[in-house]
Amino acid sequence: MKAITPAMKPELKKPASRFWAKFRQQKYLYMMAVPFVLWAFVFSYLPLWGWMMAFQKYKPGKSFFEQKWVGLQYFRELFQDEQFFNALRNTLAMSLMGLLAGFIIPILFAILLNEVRLQVLKRFVQTVSYLPHFVSWVVAAGIITKMLSTDNGAVNDLLLSLHIISEPVQFMAKGNLFWGIVTASDVWKETGWNTIIYLAAISGIGPELYEAARVDGASRLQQVRNITLPGIRATIVILLIISIGHLISIGFEKQFLLGNNLVRDYSQTLDLYALNYGLGMGRFSFGTAINIFNSVVSVILLFTANGIFKKITKESII
Amino acid sequence: MTRKTAKPYVALMVLTLLLSVLAGCGGGNNNSKNTAGNTGTEAANSTNAAATAEATEAAEDLSPLTLSFFAEDPNPNWNNMKDEVSTVLTEKTGVTLDAEFAVGDPQQKIALIAAGGEYPDIISAKADIGKLVDAGAVIDLTELIDKYAPNIKRVLGDNLARAKYTNEDQSIYAIPTWAAVNEKKFVAGGGFELQHRVLKEAGYPEIKTVQDYENVIKAYLEKHPTDENGNKNIGVSLNADDWHMYISVTNPAVATTGGSDDGEYFIDQETHEAIYHFRRPEEKEYFRWLNHMNDIGLLDKESFVQKYDQYKAKVATGRVLGLIDQDWDYNDAQQALKTAGKFDQTYGHYPVTLTSEYKETSFWPTGFMGGYGISISTTNPDPVRTIKFLDYLASDEGQILNNWGIEGKHYVVENGKRVVPAEVQDRINNDNTAFTKETGIGFYWNMMVHYGDGAKDSTGNYYTKNFPEQLVLGYSDVEKETLAAYNATTWKDLFPKEEEFAEKAYGAAWNIALPGEDEVSILGNKMRDITWKRIPQAILAKPAEFDKIWDDYMADLEKAGVKKMEEGYTKYVQDRVELWSAK
Known part of the structure; x- marks a missing residue:
């Protein structure tokens, strides 16, 4: 990492445009990544919301705000x-x-x-x-x-x-x-x-x-x-x-x-x-x-x- | 060159991937729209219910209606309403059921249904109804029954009070469809089982105590240690895979020592106090006997290791001389024996007790048990049509259709008596699975409010096929021979009769539904884990170590809080007595 940083320095001057240039150049790669990022988000990050249940006395059928909080x-x-x-x-x-x-x-x-x-x-x-x-x-x-x-x-x-x-x-x-x-x-x-x-x-x-x-x-x-x-x-x-x-x-x-x-x-x-x-x-x-x-x-x-x-x-x- | 050709491919691939993602999201949207639509119609229904009541009375709505249905009990023969009985049912009511049966642990499935919020239209949740009530997933049926279900009201009569949920919440969430009204049992499916050949060899001695049971098996095994292929014959095999443990290992301890079946508890009939039944000293002696059976090599060494299918496979070989089980639990294996023509290796039922001072309690009357039943969910599109469907099942016509089949096809009326033609009976005996699949007879038994065995309709015929004359037709010649040797016509004749016991005031404690979060449930689970570990240990131990293991077991229970659990459970039983005695 250290070896590359000095070489990258001049490019850091206009990071935004550099980024977009790179983005345009690699747009297909990004587009191909989109489904997998979405997949990971939906299946691995969204469910984390459910962790709240551990701190509530969860009863099915009630909405999130009606649940009773019980701490630890x-x-x-x-x-x-x-x-x-x-x-x-x-x-x-x-x-x-x-x-x-x-x-x-x-x-x-x-x-x-x-x-x-x-x-x-x-x-x-x-x-x-x-x-x-x-x-x-x-x-x-x-x-x-x-x-x-x-x-x-x-x-x-x-x-x-x-x-x-x-x-x-x-x-x-x-x-x-x-x-x-x-x-x-x-x-x-x-x-x-x-x-x-x-x-x-x-x-x-x-x-x-x-x-x-x-x-x-x-x-x-x-x-x-x-x-x-x-x-x-x-x-x-x-x-x-x-x-x-x-x-x-x-x-x-x-x-x-x-x-x-x-x-x-x-x-x-x-x-x-x-x-x-x-x-x-x-x-x-x-x-x-x-x-x-x-x-x-x-x-x-x-x-x-x-x-x-x-x-x-x-x-x-x- | 390569760039040029590669591009369209890349674009195509990206497009496909994006589309698949969009398709996934699209599906989700549709679903949510649907459910929104459902709740809409449901709201509309409840407001319209009263208004349309008279209108539907005049012209019965028979337009096709598909209702989803979930049952905790499996029905391996279910034929998606293509069978003959279901076809008639759809004709009469317009209702088609889209049924799902629990695979694996039904409790978990109900828990998922409760949490998921997508409820089937009709649910039979047995003891887990509490989870659905907590989630607000099922509706109070009191009014619906009152308005639209004359048959259910007529059949249940005063027993309707036993369908109430609790003292605090007297709604009816489940119509009791497990318990039978006016039941007089004829079928003995429990007790201890012995192969007919074992008794024939011994000259049909009296089988009343565990000692008698042990003696005949021992005598047979000494003479015939192996079967014709040189495989070892097995004295007694227990079925201890998961919940079968209750049926085959722990419940018999109560039944052989004069207790009535109240699940994991023994309940004092006067004070209605509950104790965890393993803590009774009598039962220690029962397990000591099993320990002794293991010691002398009569108990199958694999009893506590084998899985259910291995047990059935073993029984189906005909090598197991004795069972301690219920007929519905080993029936598949017995059918295989019948198909193979090994009738002398099928089983009879005997009222075995620990010593002759006890009475076998299989026929201790519970009265109408209430309890397990069928519920209508809050998302049901048409509760009125649903209750009418259930009401049709409860009518004489519906009950006879389910129990007997179609007139002229599965039974005929001769001189005012319902009779099953010989060729149909032959198929029932020898080709049961295919016959059941085709006809659908019996599929709706636990969906409908029903009269029990021994109850007669207005024409003087029995509602069910289980009455002595009909039962005998289902017996094989070997079975009849054994029964004749004991001067009996049915197995029940061997057992102590209902009249010898006082009816229980609370039905049966095992069908009291406890809320899952209740401490009694959690403690109950812990006790079960301890028991299921210690009982096999005690049985498989050397006889000299039995007492020590048993003492450790009792100490474990105390430590885990068995007293607290008993007190909590006593409260539930007493509450039920109160609820049921207030009419």
């Missing part, structure tokens, strides 16, 4: 509820586990795939690995519960026949396994798909670098460490920061579909909590309060992550 009452209720902290813990734990697994495994997988010499095999493995991405969670949850079932479940049958366990394990009934099951199913479902973007980044690395390394006698591992990984570093950082932004809004599909009453202490996420104790009971204000909390934490996490990366890598996406 709903936030107080929220922070006094044990279940909320439980839900927060589950959300953060599962999203951190998901983040780590969903971040490291696709990169490793992409590198491994990249090293496969036989093109046919590579394509085949890649296609098979991303197929589960197109299966909806409802179906995936059904498959997972059936696989882990004690009644002719494949996993139990396998473990039994290998004499690792002596009687079937109730995987889905053990709370301490739940986070792991969710993370593992997420990895199974999404790894292949997430690999695509890394594979694309890898294919963007010039082959002459590898050729030069080979001439210098670098082993394949050394090539991976010194060429492939640095080559996709930017992609990795951007994807990581974006996924940190989504850390707290992991949704509830997986937990809702895979969970049951026995593992509720481990499966209730913030979104599920908002659904059960907010919207489901017609407590719109309370639900909104949870949501505001969600957004605030997300923003803090995002800026922290970005700050840390800026320090380490001197790169920033914001």
